[in-house]
Amino acid sequence: MKHPNPTSADERAKRMLDPGFGKVFTDHMVTIRWSEGQGWHDAQIGPRQPFQIDPAASVLHYAQEIFEGMKAYRSGNAVTLFRPLENSARFARSAERLAMPVLPDDLFIAAVEALVRTDVDWIPEQEGATLYLRPFMFANESFLGVRAATEYMFCVIASPAGAYFKGGAKPVKLWVSDDYTRAAPGGTGAAKCGGNYAASLVAQQQAVAKGCDQVVFLDAAEHRWVEELGGMNMFFVFDDNTLRTPPLGTILPGITRESILTLAAEQGLKVEQAPYDIDSWKADAASGRLKEAFACGTAAVVAAVGEIRWNGGEQLVGGGVEGPVTTALRDELTGIQRGSRDDRHNWRHTIAL
Template sequence: MDIEIQPVTQPKPRIEDESKLVFGRQFTDRMFVMEYDAGRGWHSARIQPYAPFTLDPAALVFHYAQEIFEGLKAFRRQDGSIALFRPKDNIRRFNQSASRLCMPPVDEEFFFEAIRKLIRLEADWVPHSEGTSLYIRPTMIATEAVLGVKPSEKYLCYIILCPVGAYYKGGFKPVRIWISDQFVRSAPGGTGEVKCGGNYAASLLAAKEAATKGFDQVLWLDAVERRYVEEVGSMNICFLYDGKIVTSPLHGTILNGVTRRSILQLGAEMGYTVEERAMSVDELLDGAESGRLAEAFGTGTAAVVSPVGQLTYRDRTVTIGDGQMGPLTMKLYKALTGIQYGHEPDTHNWIEML
């Protein structure tokens, strides 16, 4: 399938001061779009001017939430070149999400080339300052106009781009986390490992409650026993416990994060033992008080690592370490961003250059 390139006649004004870039607020001039029809497959691939869609009010995405997305980044190197970090892993996960929600897969090599072509056309939108990047959001939605709980026979797939500023503009500020025992993010057999909108919509009430209490994020417990740690907010979470890097195992209820995998691999190469095991909330809090829990940090595309300084569960609050970003957290952050921005060698073949 060829990709049609449509002209842009009215380029958007850009934010010249890159320190003022805000995540998810400004989008580039172009986007990639293609459609799917049962019996025909994917067709009409094109890179067109960024514009709204017209959808039927009965489109299945509005009523039964057949929708998936991904998030990855492109980075400007000091020599002006542009690098993508593990894009094929994101595309592979995109198809895994599609399979779980009965949506058609994309051809992974074609989709990778579509991302490359789109970014090449929008290269001037990739910011130059250290810590900035171009966020890439592939999305697929069900568009068949019919009311009925069934897989759609029509889909729209698109990719939009957003220049984003440095995540830690004012320095590394550890987050305060509220551990919820009332709400759960996902249950065994559900869609917890899928990157779909419904998972995030289900998290909003707990996040809102946490914010009203003065917390930055929610730490989710398992749905069965409400005892074991799973994820924090929209990120995976890791702990430096008894000198080992400990994180929740992948058993279908948490996202198989690309950043999570990268951090665990880098930690192992630094000489740390990595344990993927269930950790109870009591073990976590007791460990913070005894000193066995030295550091905690979330991992995700947006922040890379997000240090955790404090945890609250019911009426119990603990500080992790000295409440600041720990040395391992900082070391992992510098190691991974060093690879992304080209300051460190990529010995893992994680980088795809444009």
């Protein structure tokens, strides 16, 4: 069902001039229900509006909730997604980890495509801007008891987003947390669930108080090994042409991360997924063995790291400026996403309008 009173073209254009990130939303949303016995049913697209849920809804008490982050790009006269089946697969793994029903790939893709087609006029045309897509699912059964719910709501909403870095990408400063960890073996670190992000916020506040942009989390067991940021994966570039990223297990398996591993190998780097301890990071940055470091994720794509800070010290990385490997990988990846470079891996998914 189309919105009975959609945003006017003039008002839409005004909101999209400087949308920021996650502040402006399109007119519609997709919803699909799941219940024990019926499975997935009642799929519909309609006006974006508040949910009406009971105060005893399971998600409010036991946090059964997962989500994904995706983007729709204008590519000439076409609209494309980037590796949406990977988002669907990760959504399924997150659902399994949180004892939630798995949404089939075809339903996931159909829901995203339906919203993009309906709200296609909300896709920005400015350089670096995209339509950010947020598929999510939550438990909406009304009960108080520690068990998996028997009713769930899947939804997709969309938000026009400007360039993540205004005025161009700038190296970020990172705070190494001594007080908090993000995940532990056997936990939910590899699932994209809201609880992981809620638990990271106090550490992120600490980072901002220390004059940094993001927080670096270390492992829970030894508090030594670099894992990831609050919402991004980490990469390190060494003077022997090696690109290293922490191994999966307790960290989120980023789709941007996986894509960079592939592109880096094609560009001649020696790629490895291996542990890297914080003391080595400090020493290698000081000696120059570590030439570059960068973080990656759907929102920012690739962000160079210019400095790390910790209790008692700080150290520039790569002289505090973005290095050539970081630039080359970001340019290649964003070029593929936006259609200006060859898509030799068939990562782009075109939506029929």
